[in-house]
Amino acid sequence: MRKGIxxxxxxxxxxxxxxxxxxxxxxxxxxxxxxxVLLTVxxxxxxxxxxxxxxxxxxxxxxxERFMHEGIAGLIRDKTxxxxxxxxxxxxxxxxxxxxxxxPPHEATHWSASAMAEAVGISPSSVRRxxxxxxxxxxxxxxxxxxxxxxxxxxxxxxxxxxxxxxxHAVVLSIDEKSQIQALDRTQPGLPMKKGRCATMTHxxxxxxxxxxxxxxxxLEGKVIGRCMQRHRHQExxxxxxxxxxxxxxxxxxxxxxxxxxxxxxxxxxxxxxxHQRFTFHFTPTSCSWANAVEGLFAKLTRxxxxxxxxxxxxxxxxxxxxxxxxxNDQAKxxxxxxSADAILAAVHRGRQALEALH
Numbered sequence: 001m002r003k004g005i006x007x008x009x010x011x012x013x014x015x016x017x018x019x020x021x022x023x024x025x026x027x028x029x030x031x032x033x034x035x036x037v038l039l040t041v042x043x044x045x046x047x048x049x050x051x052x053x054x055x056x057x058x059x060x061x062x063x064x065e066r067f068m069h070e071g072i073a074g075l076i077r078d079k080t081x082x083x084x085x086x087x088x089x090x091x092x093x094x095x096x097x098x099x100x101x102x103x104p105p106h107e108a109t110h111w112s113a114s115a116m117a118e119a120v121g122i123s124p125s126s127v128r129r130x131x132x133x134x135x136x137x138x139x140x141x142x143x144x145x146x147x148x149x150x151x152x153x154x155x156x157x158x159x160x161x162x163x164x165x166x167x168x169h170a171v172v173l174s175i176d177e178k179s180q181i182q183a184l185d186r187t188q189p190g191l192p193m194k195k196g197r198c199a200t201m202t203h204x205x206x207x208x209x210x211x212x213x214x215x216x217x218x219x220l221e222g223k224v225i226g227r228c229m230q231r232h233r234h235q236e237x238x239x240x241x242x243x244x245x246x247x248x249x250x251x252x253x254x255x256x257x258x259x260x261x262x263x264x265x266x267x268x269x270x271x272x273x274x275x276h277q278r279f280t281f282h283f284t285p286t287s288c289s290w291a292n293a294v295e296g297l298f299a300k301l302t303r304x305x306x307x308x309x310x311x312x313x314x315x316x317x318x319x320x321x322x323x324x325x326x327x328x329n330d331q332a333k334x335x336x337x338x339x340s341a342d343a344i345l346a347a348v349h350r351g352r353q354a355l356e357a358l359h
Contacts, residue, residue, distance in 0.1 A: 002046070002061045007068055009041045016072055033063045033075040040064055088126060096120055096130045100138055110138045146351055149285040156341050158282050159257055159291050163219060163337035170253040172219040173244065174293035174335075177261075178301070179232045183208040183317035186310055201308070209314040213301075213321055214240040216256075217294040222332035224297060226325045228318040234266035241272060245279070253278045257293065260286050293335050297328070 009017070017034040020026050032053040039049045049060050066074040096116060104111050104119075113124040113131075120127070131137065149155065166172045185208055190201035212232040216225040225244055229236040248254050258264045260283055273279055284291040305324045311317040 002064070005061070005064050005068055007037065007040050007064060009037065013072060014038070014041075020072075020076075030076050034072075036060055036063050037067050037075070088122065088130070092120060092122060093130055093134075096122075096127060097134055097136070100131065100136050112139070144351070145287045146348060146355070147285045147287040149287070152285045152288075152348075153341075153345055155283060155285040156288070156291065156344060159284055160337060160339075160341040160344070162255055162257060162282060163293065163335065164340070166220060167253070167255065169251075170255055171248055172255045172257070173225075174217040174219060174257045175215070175240075175244070176259060176292055176294045176298070177212055177214045177232045177237070177240075178298045179212045180210050181213060181306065181317065181321070182210050183311040183314050184309070185312050201310075208312060208317075211314055211318055211321075212236070213298075215294050215297060215325070216240075216244050217297055217335065219293060219335045222334050223329045224294075224325050224332075226322070228321060232263065234263045234269050237263050237266075238269060238272050241269075241276075241279075245276060253280065255280050255282060257282050257284065257291075259284050259289055259292055293337070 017038055020034045021031050021038075032055065035053050036049055036055075039052055044052070046057055046060055050057055053060070063075065070077075099116065099119065100111055103109075104115060106115065108115065113127045116127045117124040162172050185206040186202045187204050187206060188202045190199060191197075193199040211228045211230065214227045214229060214232075214236070218224070225247055227240050227243055229239070245254075256279060258281055263269070264281070264283075273281060289295050301321065301324055305320060309317075309320060311320065
């Protein structure tokens with residue numbers, strides 16, 4: 001042993017070192033470090049230890065000294081080392097951030113990592129690292145729409161109030177139609193998923209017609225009343241309203257949340273509403289489809305059943321949609337609206353202020 005090094009191993013230390021060596025999941029670097037200590041305590045010389053663990057004298061001495069000062073904790077902890085690559089200057093990082101928030105000089109709508117790397121004189125990986133650290137994602141774009149409805153606040157409070165605090169002895173329905181659902185068949189059969197490869201399907205398809213799905217979501221029970229129809233005119237909408245009316249309890253009022261589609265405000269629809277006094281229509285603000293609860297159902301239908309579906313006919317498409325709705329009703333849960341109307345109005349106000357400040 002090198003001069004100045006003195007190792008003492010307690011019974012507890014020996015148990016822990018033996019456990020490290022015997023554990024199949026221990027990193028190998030921890031195993032040979034523990035062996036160095038045990039071989040040293042057992043009276044073996046430096047040359048014997050180097051041959052046993054396959055390390056040079058410098059490594060043996062280093063870990064003997066580390067154990068002497070820090071014990072077992074020193075054996076399983078690696079000291080941090082400075083990177084061999086110097087960090088980027090702060091000016092370079094600031095320049096990347098500043099350029100990212102500006103339009104690129106070349107014919108492109110946004111910066112790519114390679115274009116930014118060429119402009120600044122660093123590697124694309126460095127650009128990505130800066131973007132990640134600054135929370136910048138120039139390749140992404142989120143869509144938005146602020147309603148210009150002059151009665152936005154009143155309509156929003158009316159609809160959200162139905163969701164959050166529905167009237168007693170009443171049914172609250174969210175009604176809409178999903179039109180132009182295509183029965184798409186693939187031109188060639190795809191391959192199933194396997195290890196190392198995702199499922200495949202052809203990029204082109206055969207169009208076998210379209211259907212329109214009318215749906216009414218019961219807010220309190222989470223169940224859906226649905227019908228597939230060929231078109232989505234006021235005639236089909238009135239037929240669907242009649243179907244909904246037959247399934248509603250006779251002793252309850254019915255509040256219906258609708259968007260501002262012209263069919264929903266057709267004179268014959270208004271006449272139907274006057275003949276059925278227990279029905280009350282509540283229209284969402286314009287450009288606010290997100291305020292209609294049934295849109296979440298349509299998004300789920302598209303994502304889980306239609307997007308990758310293969311349908312050889314309209315009948316097959318309608319059968320698949322009906323099965324999906326039946327399964328939804330079997331697993332029905334009440335619809336829960338989280339944000340209050342005041343919180344939404346505050347967010348819209350902040351959005352307007354940000355747009356006015358920039359434009």
